[in-house]
Amino acid sequence: MEILIRKAYKEDAAEAIPLIMEAIGDISMQMTGETEEVAITKEFIHLFTRTDNRHSYLNTYIAELNGHVAGVLVFYNSEQAISLDANLEAYLSNKKGAAVTIDPETAPGEWYIDTVVVNPAYRGHGIGTKLLSYAEHLVKSSGGGKLALNVEMEKDAAIRLYNRLGFVTLCPWTIIGEPFHHMVKTVVAN
Template sequence: MKISIRNARKEDAKAAVPLIMEAIGDISMQMTGETEEMKITDEFVKLFTRTDNRHSYLYTYIAEMEGKVAGVLVFYSAEQAITLDANLEEYLSNKKGIPVKIDLETLPEEWYIDTVVVDPTFRGHGIGTELLIYAEHLVKQFGGGKLSLNVETEKDAAIRLYNRLGFDTVCPWTIIGEPFHHMVKTVEAN
């Protein structure tokens, strides 16, 4: 079966948002300011269709298989993250009436894989690997540099995959109080 990867569109929200939420777990509550699943989903759809935050369709890529959304990649630079997260912090602070701070997830001058997730129906077809290779391709197009991601410390299978693809653990990381490995791969320009 053929896998194709394209830029996300606003109308991908219904299929992409539940996958992103599955991948990031409790972080979705921090990103939306909500605690109930239906409200988290509704708020995430709003964020996905906007253009000013890390979960916007503008920073999302869709893997399709058999004409369906099979996987999702959320990808941006560390420099973009500063503005995107400041916008999200302002939005959430206004919404909640108290200051909200988003945890930093990337080091300066990195290209960051925020989320890579495959629909359970399509797992086992190499889609996750293809999305990671696509992120590497994007970094090459942008002149090369460091490609990074964070992975929960107990996700051994994911860590093995990232190691196989050339990522090395460079330091421990904490997101919403949980331990992660910050992994980096240097990518040469085209």
């Protein structure tokens, strides 16, 4: 099974967005300003094809298998997060006609795994681990640093995977009023 990890293209939106939505759950409503699944999906596809927000194809990597999206990694650093989220807040505020605030998800100086998800048809083949390793590779090649992610407190299997890969729980974190573990791994440069 040959898995290719590559930068996303705008054309990946139709396959990537449903996976991202599955992974982030109710956060998708905050990120799109929508409440109905069809409208959320349409808005997410629009945001994916733009270049100025956290869920842009420019911040997304695809695990491709047999020409299909087998997994998705959304990844950026904390400095990028500031402008990406400011752009998204401005977009959503204009759309809603009222101020919208996006909860910060990363601490200063971190590289952030916003989303990692595997297509259900391809789960159990190590694709998630490959995507996480790819994020680590990107941090190493950029001089090293802290690699971070947030995981819902009840997702025991995911927490075990992250612990096995060297992530440790740094602190609790809150996103849209829900509790998460903020997990970090120190990555040394090549």
